[in-house]
Amino acid sequence: MKLDVLLTPTELLPSEISGRTVVVLDVLRASTSIVEALAAGARTLYPVATIEEAIGLAKTLGRDEVLLAGERKALPIEGFDLGNSPGEFTPERVRGKTVVMSTTNGTIAITAAAGGARVIVGAWLNFQAVVDELVRTQAEPVLLCAGRDRAFGLEDAVCAGQIAAALVKALPDVEWEMNDGAVAALALAEEFSDPARLFPHTAAGRAIIEAGLGDDLPYCAQTDLRDVLPVLDGRQIVLAAVEAEP
Amino acid sequence: MKLDVLLTPTELLPSEISGRTVVVLDVLRASTSIVEALAAGARTLYPVATIEEAIGLAKTLGRDEVLLAGERKALPIEGFDLGNSPGEFTPERVRGKTVVMSTTNGTIAITAAAGGARVIVGAWLNFQAVVDELVRTQAEPVLLCAGRDRAFGLEDAVCAGQIAAALVKALPDVEWEMNDGAVAALALAEEFSDPARLFPHTAAGRAIIEAGLGDDLPYCAQTDLRDVLPVLDGRQIVLAAVEAEP
Numbered sequence: 001m002k003l004d005v006l007l008t009p010t011e012l013l014p015s016e017i018s019g020r021t022v023v024v025l026d027v028l029r030a031s032t033s034i035v036e037a038l039a040a041g042a043r044t045l046y047p048v049a050t051i052e053e054a055i056g057l058a059k060t061l062g063r064d065e066v067l068l069a070g071e072r073k074a075l076p077i078e079g080f081d082l083g084n085s086p087g088e089f090t091p092e093r094v095r096g097k098t099v100v101m102s103t104t105n106g107t108i109a110i111t112a113a114a115g116g117a118r119v120i121v122g123a124w125l126n127f128q129a130v131v132d133e134l135v136r137t138q139a140e141p142v143l144l145c146a147g148r149d150r151a152f153g154l155e156d157a158v159c160a161g162q163i164a165a166a167l168v169k170a171l172p173d174v175e176w177e178m179n180d181g182a183v184a185a186l187a188l189a190e191e192f193s194d195p196a197r198l199f200p201h202t203a204a205g206r207a208i209i210e211a212g213l214g215d216d217l218p219y220c221a222q223t224d225l226r227d228v229l230p231v232l233d234g235r236q237i238v239l240a241a242v243e244a245e246p
Numbered sequence: 247m248k249l250d251v252l253l254t255p256t257e258l259l260p261s262e263i264s265g266r267t268v269v270v271l272d273v274l275r276a277s278t279s280i281v282e283a284l285a286a287g288a289r290t291l292y293p294v295a296t297i298e299e300a301i302g303l304a305k306t307l308g309r310d311e312v313l314l315a316g317e318r319k320a321l322p323i324e325g326f327d328l329g330n331s332p333g334e335f336t337p338e339r340v341r342g343k344t345v346v347m348s349t350t351n352g353t354i355a356i357t358a359a360a361g362g363a364r365v366i367v368g369a370w371l372n373f374q375a376v377v378d379e380l381v382r383t384q385a386e387p388v389l390l391c392a393g394r395d396r397a398f399g400l401e402d403a404v405c406a407g408q409i410a411a412a413l414v415k416a417l418p419d420v421e422w423e424m425n426d427g428a429v430a431a432l433a434l435a436e437e438f439s440d441p442a443r444l445f446p447h448t449a450a451g452r453a454i455i456e457a458g459l460g461d462d463l464p465y466c467a468q469t470d471l472r473d474v475l476p477v478l479d480g481r482q483i484v485l486a487a488v489e490a491e492p
Contacts, residue, residue, distance in 0.1 A: 008254055011254060152252075183448075
């Protein structure tokens with residue numbers, strides 16, 4: 001069974017994800033915030049690439065029905081309702097709302113992955129839910145690391161490697177066919193096992209600290225805080241029902 | 247001092263390499279073959295992207311003066327004089343000649359790196375020569391992994407990590423400022439220390455074996471076989487004088 005990790009989003013070729021399940025990882029912070037938004041009861045979330053697109057979509061949907069969220073250079077966008085800190089997406093703020101989100105890397109990666117048969121948003125927050133779903137569907141997943149400004153981001157690679165390791169462990173009889181990215185991610189996951197210790201040493205983590213949002217790092221490192229599975233449905237991200245354990 | 251590793255060539259931004267020394271790594275096999283060609287006495291080597299460009303340049307330079315070399319899908323190109331197996335570049339074949347080479351990944355990466363202040367071609371074959379030069383010049387190097395068809399190639403990342411580790415060891419008093427790619431490459435170099443054992447497990451290595459050229463793998467794993475430093479000079483790759491030890 002195929003198991004591929006794309007260490008940077010520019011590696012994504014449409015032919016490579018066709019018919020496959022793509023897990024998009026931007027753990028610092030877009031995919032973590034998306035998990036939080038939907039776990040907190042947001043009705044739906046639109047990932048969009050540009051600020052203009054976000055504002056236009058909010059107008060179309062009705063500005064009062066929409067929460068605009070996102071960041072540029074780690075900081076909240078002027079005129080938007082929320083930034084990209086996962087702790088902002090509380091039930092009080094987002095329950096029943098439509099969120100339109102634009103972030104530098106994560107939402108762009110999700111849009112690029114739209115050609116996959118299924119697109120799941122993964123983070124440490126919903127780690128086991130993602131693994132369980134990949135085990136249940138016996139999908140041949142592509143784990144897509146969103147990275148940073150087209151470049152490699154270590155935290156996403158480590159998360160991908162930990163998902164890959166959990167999948168291999170859960171399906172011991174499968175003969176895996178891995179790309180070089182998956183082999184590397186597995187090794188990196190062994191080397192950097194603790195996200196809370198890793199984050200401050202990554203470029204993304206340092207940028208978040210410099211922006212004065214250092215509290216986001218331990219938040220994003222919380223493993224299995226949420227048992228939810230955000231999936232792309234057309235242009236929107238919604239919660240998939242998580243299958244009960246047999 | 248900055249030390250960056252770009253794990254895929256698509257990460258290269260012209261602004262990032264401006265003024266810096268770029269080491270291009272495509273150890274399976276273009277950079278290894280370039281080292282061999284120049285160590286065997288080739289006068290100069292032109293890396294070009296396309297087959298048409300190679301044939302056109304050979305006509306301009308005078309077809310009889312030129313050896314056309316390169317590969318597509320690991321195999322020699324029809325009508326060319328040499329493939330991309332390093333063992334083909336013997337003194338008998340190449341001494342005094344001009345080589346025009348087109349390979350799938352390596353020569354494209356070298357061309358992309360041309361905006362650097364200095365471009366060095368590195369491989370395990372000339373590992374120590376590359377490290378010595380980076381130590382001597384106290385350059386802030388960018389180690390550029392050529393990878394495979396825009397995607398990550400593990401062998402180049404491991405070579406980059408070993409170069410980075412040797413550099414850090416040789417300059418213990420330097421405070422290094424590394425990108426995420428460098429941190430990852432250092433970890434991968436520790437995990438996969440022996441290129442001869444690594445190669446058959448990489449996508450590039452498997453493709454070379456499938457093409458019937460498996461003998462190339464142990465050839466490319468020979469560390470420090472050559473004490474030469476191929477550098478880009480305009481459009482050509484030539485040997486730089488290796489400084490004598492003090």
